Amino acid sequence: MPSYRMQIYGWLLLLPAAVLLIAFTHYPTVATLVQSLFLSGSVTRPAVFVGVENYQFMLEDDVFWQAVRNNIWFALGTIPISIALALQMALWVNRRLPARGLVRMAYFTPTILPMIAVANIWLFFYTPGIGLIDQFLGLFGLPGHNWLGDPDTVLACLIVLTIWKEAGFFMIFYLAALQSLPPELEEAGKLEGAGRWYFFWRITFPLLMPTTLFVVINALINSFKLVDHLFILTKGGPNNASTLLLYYIYEVAFSFFDPSYAATLTVALLAFLALVAIGQFVLLDKRIHYR
Amino acid sequence: MSEIVLDHVSKVWGQTTAVDDVSLTAAAGELLVLLGPSGCGKSTSLRMIAGLEEVSAGRILIEGRDVTRLPPAKRRISMVFQSYALFPHLDVAENIVFGLKVRKLKWAERSARLARVAELVGLGELLHRRPAQLSGGQRQRVALARAIVAENPICLMDEPLSNLDAKLRHDMRVEIRALQQRLGMTVVYVTHDQTEAMSMADQVVLMCDGKIVQAGRPEDLYDRPATTFVASFIGTPPMNLIDLTDGPNGAVVAGAAGRAVLQGPGHGLRLGIRPEHLRLADGAGIEGEIVSADYLGADTILTARVGNQSVLLRVPGRSGLATGEPVRIAWSPESVHVFDGTSGRRMEDGRAVPVAA
Known part of the structure; x- marks a missing residue:
């Protein structure tokens, strides 16, 4: 077969995947970048090229900065705790314990629930006066609190919900990694007199680092990606105290009908996430042992 | 200590x-x-x-x-x-x-x-x-x-x-x-x-x-x-374990109406003998027939059929024997072990006395 026919053959094999990737990933990314340089048009008025003006506007936008701050707190609040909890749960259900399957399932259940359902469950927990938390506090004669209506507590409430939802998911990865560790390592440790705590920090944890990196990146992406619960619980309020970046982008695009500015915010979010991912791989990759 | x-x-x-x-x-x-x-x-x-x-x-x-x-x-x-x-x-x-x-x-x-x-x-x-x-x-x-x-x-x-x-x-x-x-x-x-x-x-x-x-x-x-x-686990190749039966002059190898290999009855007994303790003989010995030869360099492991039993021999160098060739196999009495056929246990010396073949 002549070589050009091999070439065509090769390209035809690549075509389906290439079409999907270009149509739904690469084209939208480029289009977003282009659109962020224009001012939104309308039926009567065409879009106008404005260069970096949208970005200048973004930097002066208080709500944008509020969303960034919220998002950083949200990430800092959810990632370390959900990962620590996931690891703890994985270590626990990896041991011999009665009804292990049941415990594993219980830990994983929050993950398989749709976020909307989860948000509705927690809405009931947080409802002032009649909610589960307030009723519980009432047993001890403590006053109720409008958990989601108070700018000081609303973000913490969202963090708790997200940890509850995510920890079980990350646990599955840790559990799989733990089960791939050969049991002789632990036996060798036992013979040498290594205690559980020492062995965990010296052997288990370093060997789990590839999983940890994977989980950290996933958790970080999720903390910028998960907004479903905001629609049910707070809609970003009160006073933007619970607005996260993606939710703000949604509002700008579909409530304020300013797709160009939404595109600008999207580019900023993408750039930030790309930077974080690169940083994580460069910094951590060298120090991680892959088998 | x-x-x-x-x-x-x-x-x-x-x-x-x-x-x-x-x-x-x-x-x-x-x-x-x-x-x-x-x-x-x-x-x-x-x-x-x-x-x-x-x-x-x-x-x-x-x-x-x-x-x-x-x-x-x-x-x-x-x-x-x-x-x-x-x-x-x-x-x-x-x-x-x-x-x-x-x-x-x-x-x-x-x-x-x-x-x-x-x-x-x-x-x-x-x-x-x-x-x-x-x-x-x-x-x-x-x-x-x-x-x-x-x-x-x-x-x-x-x-x-x-x-x-x-x-x-x-x-x-x-x-x-x-x-x-x-x-x-x-x-x-x-x-x-x-x-x-x-x-x-x-x-x-x-x-x-x-x-x-x-x-x-x-x-x-x-x-x-x-x-x-133990006999079959230790040694390469392992010890031959040969079923015996009663014969006119003592125990004989099952299926072979040849010389007696033990005094007394042989039914229910097994004769143990290592391949390296067997040798090919001219006149004496029991009759057999070569089934295969496995050349290993320094020596050759022969498989011979005696009666309805198969016996391994270790002989030095290349044997030059072809499949189907008749041979005579001999051993000295002190290299023979006798086991009970059902329990597999070693019989105490004296209860069954080996004879030179």
Whole structure:
């Protein structure tokens, strides 16, 4: 077969995947970048090229900065705790314990629930006066609190919900990694007199680092990606105290009908996430042992 | 005194008995090999000595101390695992001194011991490599180094050579034996390879189905196998076990109306004789027919049919015999073993007297 026919053959094999990737990933990314340089048009008025003006506007936008701050707190609040909890749960259900399957399932259940359902469950927990938390506090004669209506507590409430939802998911990865560790390592440790705590920090944890990196990146992406619960619980309020970046982008695009500015915010979010991912791989990759 | 005593030790998992009432003693400075086919309970016995497996019944004593309920770290033992169990993210040096760090030895003492052990097992150049960058034999050496650096008087080895190729296995066998004698360690060594057992052991304990079948020096097991199982497990190729039947002048080989090979009745008895104790004879001997010849270089293993039994012979060099050729096979009476056909037990000498064939 002549070589050009091999070439065509090769390209035809690549075509389906290439079409999907270009149509739904690469084209939208480029289009977003282009659109962020224009001012939104309308039926009567065409879009106008404005260069970096949208970005200048973004930097002066208080709500944008509020969303960034919220998002950083949200990430800092959810990632370390959900990962620590996931690891703890994985270590626990990896041991011999009665009804292990049941415990594993219980830990994983929050993950398989749709976020909307989860948000509705927690809405009931947080409802002032009649909610589960307030009723519980009432047993001890403590006053109720409008958990989601108070700018000081609303973000913490969202963090708790997200940890509850995510920890079980990350646990599955840790559990799989733990089960791939050969049991002789632990036996060798036992013979040498290594205690559980020492062995965990010296052997288990370093060997789990590839999983940890994977989980950290996933958790970080999720903390910028998960907004479903905001629609049910707070809609970003009160006073933007619970607005996260993606939710703000949604509002700008579909409530304020300013797709160009939404595109600008999207580019900023993408750039930030790309930077974080690169940083994580460069910094951590060298120090991680892959088998 | 670093002897190990197993006193009527058993291990039961639910319905299965993995180790059934095993008693043995490994004297100080001795290399004891636990030998047996897979699933015979030898590894479980070793893991009970190590404390990695709980003892269901009986006692284990190390240096006169009852360690049956002690955790592994308190037993003053080292262990080499079949998979080596090296920590993949630590380099060779860190792997070796892992236990010393756990015990918080001073840096100076640690590095002195590391240097000594690395020298002993020949790892000097490789101390900063990771296990993944080492060959199988080098990993084996690291595992060995980690076991001896603790300077425990007792070392347990669980099929340490089974992941190596044949040549390396031979070298390591010699090396482990030399190291054990030089350091005066008491070693319990588990293997399913009778060659390892025969060449290394001071004492061989042959196990089957969780029980000890025979224990003794390698030559005891070779010269006086207690049962047909021992006879067929020790030696390559294994001992011939030939069914006998009654004949006019004494016991004859089943299916062959030839010379008598034993005095008295032969029905229900088995004659044991090693291939290396058989020879091809001109006039005397019993008649047979060559079935196949397996040339190995220094010698040839012949398979001959005698009556309805098949018999292996080891003859020097190339035999030059063709398939189907008639031969006469002879042996001297002192190399004959007699076993009970049903129980498989060795018959005491005197009850059945061999005759020269």
